[in-house]
Amino acid sequence: MDEVATQVGAFAPLVMNAVKALVVLVLGWTVAGMIAGVVRRRINATPQIDPTLGNFVASLVKWAILAMVLVAVLGIFGIEATSIVAILGAASLAIGLALQGTLSDLAAGVMLVVFRPYKLGQYVDIGGTAGTVKDLNLFTTEMVTPDNVQIIVPNGQAWGSVITNYSAHDTRRVDLVFGIDYGDSADAAMQIILDEAKTDKRIHSDPEPWVRVTNLGDSSVDLTARLWCDAGDYWDVKFELTKAVKEAFDAKGVSIPYPHSVEIHKQA
Known part of the structure; x- marks a missing residue:
């Protein structure tokens, strides 16, 4: 019984240290998250600072605190900070090779924040x-x-x-291609496209809408429209103007031809 009690007594400090380390780890993780959240909110609350920088700095603060927590946990088990530095120094080459992908991501993250x-x-x-x-x-x-x-x-x-x-600039150019029948007037079709573009308030007048004949296809004369709008309106303008032009073509008798082939017989 005395031998068992002795063994239990020997393991008791280890168990206590493990409990302390777990408590420090949990508290450290929680505190790191809270402080990182405060840093993120404080930075993002400043209009002059881009939110991207706030998230990056908050992440940096969180990992720095966790590194200190790790040192404290190892200290509970009797491993001093100087010993940790010595061990890391001796194992720096192995750590660098093992974590080269992670270190590359870290360096790239810094570059992304700097050059944005x-x-x-x-x-x-x-x-x-x-x-x-x-x-x-x-x-x-x-x-x-x-x-x-x-x-x-x-x-x-x-x-x-x-x-x-796609969001770097405030405006974007919308390119639309419409095919009309060879028997239809290209000038009339281009005017219809321009009229529809002018009725859409989202389309800018400067640069002014541009419509030209850009290709003579196998079954159609292709008209290309180039229009400028706010970047946030790009897809709405593209979809809605396509529909509006199609309906205007139908109303004014401009044909959008199906692909077809013409067979010509020559007599000897």
Whole structure:
């Protein structure tokens, strides 16, 4: 019995240390999240500072606090901070090789915040993946597609890919192509398109709407319209003007031909 009591007594400090470490870890994680939230709100409340920077700094603060919590947890088990530094120094090469992808994402995250090729709320295409930017933290960029699918892109891949930012400018050009029959008047059809464009208040008058004959196809004469609008109105203008022009063509007898072939017989 004395031997069992001795063994239990030997494990008691270890159990107590484990409980203390768990408490410190939970509290540290909670406090880190709370402080990061306060930092994010304070920075985002300043109109002069972009929200992208607020999210990034909050993420940086959270991970810095968690690093200090980890040191405190190891200290509970008797591992001093100087020993931790020595161990990390000796294992720096191995850690660097093991975490090279993560460190690359961290470095890329800093570059994304400094150069800001995209910001929160902008619609972008990163290496062929398109969506609205919802978050940019130390390691990843979070996007949401138009059909509400979450996409997580490592910052290293984002920084190393071609980035197309559809929201970078306040205005966008809408290009529409309409095909009419060869027997119809191109001038009349172009005037119909211009009239419909002028009735839409979302379409800018400067630059003025532009309509030209751009192609003589196998079955149709193609007319291209180039119109400018606010970036937020792009898709509504594109869809609604297409419908309006089609209905105006129908009302004024302009044909939109189906693809067809003409067979010609030659006598010897």
